Amino acid sequence: TAPLGAAWETAGEGAVRAELFEGLHAVLETLGGDRPVLLVVEDVHWADRSTRDLLSFLFARGFATPVSVVVSYRADDLHRRHPLRSAIAEWGRMPSLARLHLAPLGDAELRTLVRAAGPGHVDQAEVEEIVRRAEGNAFFAEELLAAHGSGGTTLPWTLADVLLVRLDRLPEEARQVVRAAACVGRRVPRAMLEAVVELPAARLDEALRAAVESNILVPTNDAGYAFRHALLGEAVYDDLLPGERARIHAACARALLEGGVPGAAAELARHALAGRDPVTAVRASVEAGADAMRLGGPEEAAGHFLTALELLATPTVAQESGVARTTTVLQAADALLTAGHRPKALELLLHEVGEVRGADPGSSAPGSSASGPSASGPSASGPSASTSPAERAELLVALAFAALMVDTTTVSALAATEEALSLLGDERTRLRARALAVHAQTNADRGRFDVAARAAQAAHDLAVELGLERLQTEAATTLGRLKSFVGEPEAARAALEDVVARLRSAGDTTGLVRGLHQLGGILFEQGRYAEALGYYREAWALAQEHGRRWAPYGFDARVLGAIAAYQFGEWDEVDRLADATAEAVPPTHAGLLHGLSLHTLAGRGDPAAAAALEAVPETTYRDGWAVILTTGPAIDVLGATGDTVGAVAAYDRAVAAVRALWQVDSFPAQVRFGALLLAHLADRAADAAGPGRTDLVATGDRLVRDAEEVARRGEEVGRTDGPEGVAWWARHRAEHLRLRWRAGVRPPTPEELVDAWEESVEAFERLGSPFETARSQARLAAVLAQRGPDQAARVHELVAAARQVAERLGSLPLLAELARVEGAEAAGAVAAAPVAGAGGHARVELTRREREVLGLVAVGRTNGEIGRQLFITTKTASVHVSNILAKLGVSSRTEAAAVARQRGLLG
Numbered sequence: 001t002a003p004l005g006a007a008w009e010t011a012g013e014g015a016v017r018a019e020l021f022e023g024l025h026a027v028l029e030t031l032g033g034d035r036p037v038l039l040v041v042e043d044v045h046w047a048d049r050s051t052r053d054l055l056s057f058l059f060a061r062g063f064a065t066p067v068s069v070v071v072s073y074r075a076d077d078l079h080r081r082h083p084l085r086s087a088i089a090e091w092g093r094m095p096s097l098a099r100l101h102l103a104p105l106g107d108a109e110l111r112t113l114v115r116a117a118g119p120g121h122v123d124q125a126e127v128e129e130i131v132r133r134a135e136g137n138a139f140f141a142e143e144l145l146a147a148h149g150s151g152g153t154t155l156p157w158t159l160a161d162v163l164l165v166r167l168d169r170l171p172e173e174a175r176q177v178v179r180a181a182a183c184v185g186r187r188v189p190r191a192m193l194e195a196v197v198e199l200p201a202a203r204l205d206e207a208l209r210a211a212v213e214s215n216i217l218v219p220t221n222d223a224g225y226a227f228r229h230a231l232l233g234e235a236v237y238d239d240l241l242p243g244e245r246a247r248i249h250a251a252c253a254r255a256l257l258e259g260g261v262p263g264a265a266a267e268l269a270r271h272a273l274a275g276r277d278p279v280t281a282v283r284a285s286v287e288a289g290a291d292a293m294r295l296g297g298p299e300e301a302a303g304h305f306l307t308a309l310e311l312l313a314t315p316t317v318a319q320e321s322g323v324a325r326t327t328t329v330l331q332a333a334d335a336l337l338t339a340g341h342r343p344k345a346l347e348l349l350l351h352e353v354g355e356v357r358g359a360d361p362g363s364s365a366p367g368s369s370a371s372g373p374s375a376s377g378p379s380a381s382g383p384s385a386s387t388s389p390a391e392r393a394e395l396l397v398a399l400a401f402a403a404l405m406v407d408t409t410t411v412s413a414l415a416a417t418e419e420a421l422s423l424l425g426d427e428r429t430r431l432r433a434r435a436l437a438v439h440a441q442t443n444a445d446r447g448r449f450d451v452a453a454r455a456a457q458a459a460h461d462l463a464v465e466l467g468l469e470r471l472q473t474e475a476a477t478t479l480g481r482l483k484s485f486v487g488e489p490e491a492a493r494a495a496l497e498d499v500v501a502r503l504r505s506a507g508d509t510t511g512l513v514r515g516l517h518q519l520g521g522i523l524f525e526q527g528r529y530a531e532a533l534g535y536y537r538e539a540w541a542l543a544q545e546h547g548r549r550w551a552p553y554g555f556d557a558r559v560l561g562a563i564a565a566y567q568f569g570e571w572d573e574v575d576r577l578a579d580a581t582a583e584a585v586p587p588t589h590a591g592l593l594h595g596l597s598l599h600t601l602a603g604r605g606d607p608a609a610a611a612a613l614e615a616v617p618e619t620t621y622r623d624g625w626a627v628i629l630t631t632g633p634a635i636d637v638l639g640a641t642g643d644t645v646g647a648v649a650a651y652d653r654a655v656a657a658v659r660a661l662w663q664v665d666s667f668p669a670q671v672r673f674g675a676l677l678l679a680h681l682a683d684r685a686a687d688a689a690g691p692g693r694t695d696l697v698a699t700g701d702r703l704v705r706d707a708e709e710v711a712r713r714g715e716e717v718g719r720t721d722g723p724e725g726v727a728w729w730a731r732h733r734a735e736h737l738r739l740r741w742r743a744g745v746r747p748p749t750p751e752e753l754v755d756a757w758e759e760s761v762e763a764f765e766r767l768g769s770p771f772e773t774a775r776s777q778a779r780l781a782a783v784l785a786q787r788g789p790d791q792a793a794r795v796h797e798l799v800a801a802a803r804q805v806a807e808r809l810g811s812l813p814l815l816a817e818l819a820r821v822e823g824a825e826a827a828g829a830v831a832a833a834p835v836a837g838a839g840g841h842a843r844v845e846l847t848r849r850e851r852e853v854l855g856l857v858a859v860g861r862t863n864g865e866i867g868r869q870l871f872i873t874t875k876t877a878s879v880h881v882s883n884i885l886a887k888l889g890v891s892s893r894t895e896a897a898a899v900a901r902q903r904g905l906l907g
Contacts, residue, residue, distance in 0.1 A: 017050070021057045028058075032065030044073040045084055052087045059094055075101075076215050076228055104136020108582035113138060118145050128584045135230050155234050163235040166214050173203060174210035181217065181225065182236035183248040183274075185267065188217070189224040192263075195255035196248055250275030265291055269304060273311075282311040282321045286328055289335060296547020298338035305332035326352075326391040333398050340550025340586030342406045343622075349399040350411060356396065358415025358422075389423045390431060396420035397435045400442055405552050406588075407624045407661035414442040433462040433471045440478045444485065447717045453482050473503055473511050481518045484525065487720055492522050509546050513539045517553040517560070524560060527723035527767040529568040536561030540577075550586050559629070562596045567724075569770040571600045571809055575875065591620030595629030602633035602640075603771060604879065605812035609637045624661040627654050628669045632676055639680030640813055648699060651677050655706070666709045668721075672728045674703040678735035679779075685743035693743040700739045707732055727763035731776065734760045738779065753783050774802035774814060782821045795821070810879030815886045844887045846905065853880040855906055858897040 031037045041047075041055065058069055078085055091097055105113070110131045126148060134141035143159045167175055180196045181188040190208075197204060208225065211217040216232060217225040227233035237245070253271040255261040257280065269284035289304035308328050312318045318325065329352050336345035387395070396416045403413035417439035424432045436459035443452035460475035462468075480495030496519040503512040520535035536557040543554025558577055565573035578596035585593060594616055601609035613634055620626040631654035638646040651673050658667055681696045688696060707729075714721070721729065734756035737748045748756075757780035764773040781798040784791040799818050806814040846854065849870075856866045867877040881893065890896050900906050 017053075021054055024054070025058060025061055025063075028067050029063050029065050032063060032067040036066040037068070039067065039069045041069070041071045044071050045077045045082070047084070049083065052084065056087060056090060059091055059097055062096055078215070081213065105138055106136065106582075107131050110134060110136060110138070110141055111581065114141055114145055117142060118148070124585060124587060124590065133231060133234070137229065137231075140229070140231055155231065155238055159231070160235040160238060163229075163232045164239060166216050166232075167236060167239075169214060170210055170216070171207070173199060174207040174214075177204065177207040178211050178216055178236055179240055179244065180248055181211075181227070182233045182240065183245060183271075184252060185270075186230055186233065187220065187222075187224055187226050189222070189261060189263075191261045192252060192255060193225075195260055196251045245274060246276055250277065253277060253280060264288065266300070266304065269307070273307070278311045278314065278317045279320045282308045282317055282323050285311070286323055286331070289331060293331075293335060293338070298335045298547060298551070302332060302335035302339050302341065305335055308332075326387060326395060330394060330398055333402060337402060337405065338548055338551040340555065340589050342402065342552075342588055343408075346399070346402040346406050346408060346411075349395060349402055353392070353395050353399050353416075356399070356411055356415050356419055358412065358418035393420040393423040393435065394431055396423075397431070397438050400438050404438075404441060404445055407622065409660070409663060414439075414446060417442050428462060428465065430466060430468055430471070433459050433466065433468055433475075436462065437471060437475045437478065440475065440482075444478065444482060447719075449482055449485050453479065456482065469506060470508055470511055473499055473506070473508065473515070476502075477511070477515050477518055481521070484522045486718075489522055489526055493519065496522065509542055510548070510551075513542050513548070513551075513557070514553040516542070517557045520557065520560060520564075524564055525722040525724070527567075527769075529564040529768055533561050533564040533568075533570075533573075536564060549583075550589060555589060559592050559596065559625075563599075563629075566596075566599050566603075566771075567767075567769045569805065569809060571603065572875075574600050587617070587619050588623060590617050591623055591626035592629055594620065595626055595633070598630060598633035598637070602636040603813075604810045604882070605640065605816075609633075610641065613637050621653070621657050622661070624658045627657045627661075628667075630654075631669075631673055635673060635676045635680065636813075639677070639683070642684070644680055644684050644696070647677055647680050651703075664713075666706065666713045668710055668714070668719075668725060670710050671707050671725070671732050674707050675728050675732040675735050678703055678732065678739055679775075682735055682739040682742050685739055688743070693745060697740060697743050697745040700736055704732075704736055723763075723767045724769075727760070727767045727769070727772065730756070730760040730763040731772070734776070734779070738783070741783075750783075750787060754780070754787075757783055770805045771809060771811065771814075774805035774811075775817075777802040778814060778817045778821060781818075785821055807883055810882055812882050812886055815883070819886070819889075844903070844905070846884065846887065850880055850884055850887075851905070853877065854884050854896065854900055857881060857884070857893050858900055858906055 028037060028039060041051075044051070044055070047055075055069070055071060073084060073088075078088075088099075092099055111127055114127050114130050130141055130144045130148065133144055140159065144155075147155070147159075167178060170178065177193060177197055177199070180193060184192050184196070193204065193208075194201070197207075199207065208217065212219065212225070215228050218228055220226050227236075240248075249271045252261075253268060253275045256263045256268045256271065265284045265287035269281050269288045272278075272281035272284055285304045285308035289301040289308065292298070292301035292304060305328055308323065309325070309332060312321070312323060312325050312328065329348065333345045333349050336342070336348065397420050399411065400413040400416035400420070403411055403416065417435060420435045421432070421439060424435060436455050440452045440456035440459060443449075443455060456475045456478040460472055460479065463472035463475060476499045477496065480492050480499055483489075483492035483495060496515060500512065500515040500519055503515050516535045516539035520532040520539065523529075523532035523535065539554060539557035540549075540561060543549050543551060543557065548554045549558075562574045562577035565571070565577065574596060578593050578600075580590075580593045594612070598609065598612055598616075600606075601612050616630055616634075620630055631650055634650045634654075635647045638644075638650060654673060655670060658669070659665065678700055681700050685693055685696050713719075734753075737753050737756050741747045741753055757776060760776040761773060761780055764776050767773075777798040781795045781802070784798070785795050799821055802814065803818050805811075806818065852870060853866055856869060861869070863877040863881060864874045866872075866881075867874040870877070872880075881896075885891065885893075885896055888896050888899050890899055
């Protein structure tokens with residue numbers, strides 16, 4: 001704009017300038033007569049008067065041809081006396097103009113931007129830090145990311161200079177006020193400025209007015225002020241000398257302590273720490289942590305408690321503050337668990353406890369010794385010699401509970417509760433009741449159900465005696481769940497329904513989340529997935545509502561609810577529960593959510609599945625459940641591409657990881673993994689050469705031996721299979737027979753093979769898993785099709801039933817498998833059996849919605865455009881397109897459009 005502006009200024013005023021404006025208008029209108037014209041004028045906040053006048057002229061005159069003018073400006077740069085303000089007010093009254101305010105990007109969009117701009121270079125915590133500081137500004141986010149890439153964590157000097165330019169324009173007293181405001185924080189009460197800045201009220205008002213008019217500060221609804229953008233305050237803060245900062249922070253802390261300015265404990269903690277008053281800081285940090293926990297902010301609470309622990313490491317601070325270290329450690333551990341940082345909670349407690357001296361015979365090391373983290377952890381003081389037996393017992397109980405939440409070989413949860421109970425003796429206290437309750441859970445985790453029941457009953461009785469309602473219901477929840485472990489699911493359900501009713505009336509949210517989670521688990525194990533999902537949904541909703549979305553049982557309910565939804569065929573619900581794009585996911589939970597998303601990607605045959613598998617976080621293999629959740633779809637994704645070597649490696653890695661993490665020789669999920677892997681080995685067997693077939697069968701035999709070890713171990717501990725276990729055992733046997741049949745190695749009789757697959761179909765039907773039922777039906781149909789034309793009716797029935805499920809779920813691999821069953825002449829046409837159509841082509845039956853989608857595909861619409869036009873989601877549109885491609889037997893949208901026109905499918 002500057003060159004044009006300069007030219008117009010030299011052209012003079014009056015007629016000459018009017019002719020220039022008329023001439024430019026005529027040029028644009030003439031160009032518009034040939035083709036549409038878009039004139040974009042950017043950064044008009046820098047424009048001179050002549051440019052503003054020209055724009056006013058163009059807006060007022062309008063155009064008879066298709067000419068559009070787009071003008072952009074940065075609202076943040078428009079101080080109150082900015083000359084563009086009056087022009088904008090004038091333009092806003094013109095009916096032909098539309099004014100669009102571009103809001104800051106949301107956190108989810110900013111996360112996407114940061115991850116796209118720095119793939120693989122920033123972890124989740126760093127992404128969240130950039131998102132927090134950028135406050136929706138894409139430019140700031142990119143600058144912060146660039147600074148991170150060069151190893152810096154402070155504000156980049158290039159960005160700081162841009163931000164501080166505004167400060168240089170202010171009078172000295174206004175700069176003084178802004179510097180003080182930068183120390184006060186994002187929100188700046190006027191009362192705090194009055195207490196910190198030594199200016200009379202009138203001069204303070206003038207200084208504030210200058211800062212507001214320069215768009216550095218903005219008034220807030222609570223009669224205070226805030227920086228226009230957080231990074232502006234950060235730049236001003238970084239520009240202060242260390243002594244200036246300490247002096248202002250100390251003044252803020254005094255104002256809060258003396259009661260002259262109201263404020264939260266978190267503010268006092270921050271100012272006291274920066275103002276070099278550690279005694280006040282540690283007291284305020286503990287209070288701030290407790291406040292944050294009450295308000296559902298466990299992440300913030302953990303930060304406050306850990307700060308307090310760092311300060312308490314100094315003996316004089318610990319002595320003068322009077323803050324109990326053990327209590328603070330327990331509070332910090334609870335906050336970390338609730339925030340989803342389970343390994344950190346365990347590490348903190350291990351560091352405090354030191355060596356666990358329980359007598360658990362199954363512990364991973366003699367005496368269950370745990371040295372804890374190094375002095376670089378939250379505190380360098382280590383276990384305190386002054387810790388009383390009761391304090392140590394309380395730490396041990398917290399340690400045992402944390403160990404139950406984490407796959408660890410460092411410490412035995414059972415050994416920790418054994419030592420705690422030994423320290424407590426026979427005393428009748430709340431702590432002993434709590435220790436017994438956790439002791440019951442640690443024994444149940446080891447499969448020692450009789451011991452667990454006795455401990456839970458003792459905890460319950462002591463809680464009743466002492467009037468401890470929460471501990472009473474906690475023990476009752478454990479007792480109810482134990483009934484299902486010993487083969488009494490209906491009794492377990494009745495008991496837990498009673499406990500949940502009591503928890504509802506008592507308003508115990510934490511207990512209620514656990515009770516709902518456990519009740520859902522009983523139904524899940526019975527294959528009653530829809531009912532289980534109802535309880536899981538309620539538990540997850542409560543956890544979110546009360547700021548416990550990453551806490552034990554609440555987050556677990558989210559994961560198990562998604563698995564239940566997957567089992568009974570509600571895959572959109574799985575995608576919803578697994579979607580974490582708008583969330584800051586703790587690293588330990590990321591693997592679980594990633595594993596959930598893999599299920600539907602693999603089931604649908606989504607092309608993105610392979611990349612998603614490559615992106616599985618390494619932390620996944622430090623959590624047994626995350627490994628189990630990821631491995632099934634991993635085997636299917638790799639097997640679908642013909643990578644049987646990779647699929648076998650995925651199985652072997654999972655088995656080795658879970659055995660090491662759980663300290664077991666086998667585990668039930670191996671049967672499911674083995675069945676999935678056997679399917680891919682069988683698919684490969686018919687095409688493999690002689691030695692290759694032998695190798696495939698040998699691998700299959702190894703999987704059978706693994707499964708037999710699972711069965712043997714189950715008999716030892718008295719574990720009985722529920723409907724899901726029964727179904728996967730049936731599939732495992734059927735797939736092994738199919739492998740031998742297709743490889744021609746020790747082939748089963750046709751009757752054996754058919755009976756095995758009939759059993760698999762029936763077992764998954766009883767389980768209520770439509771997708772696995774359909775996969776079993778497809779393979780039974782393939783076996784029957786080989787027995788001759790007399791099985792055609794049964795084959796058609798099975799294929800039709802399986803196709804209905806495959807189309808509803810959008811499962812391309814299953815649709816392809818069904819197409820192969822129907823024979824080479826119908827390859828790729830996976831609708832009803834083809835009949836002669838025009839031109840000799842097979843006729844394809846499309847649903848009404850598929851015809852609508854096909855018509856839009858034919859005119860070049862994207863999935864997003866199709867979704868918007870038909871009022872469906874983009875993902876649903878994608879599934880419809882995939883189904884259409886499979887039915888037409890084509891591999892691209894262009895080919896689909898051509899085939900559709902050729903066959904007259906476009907109406």
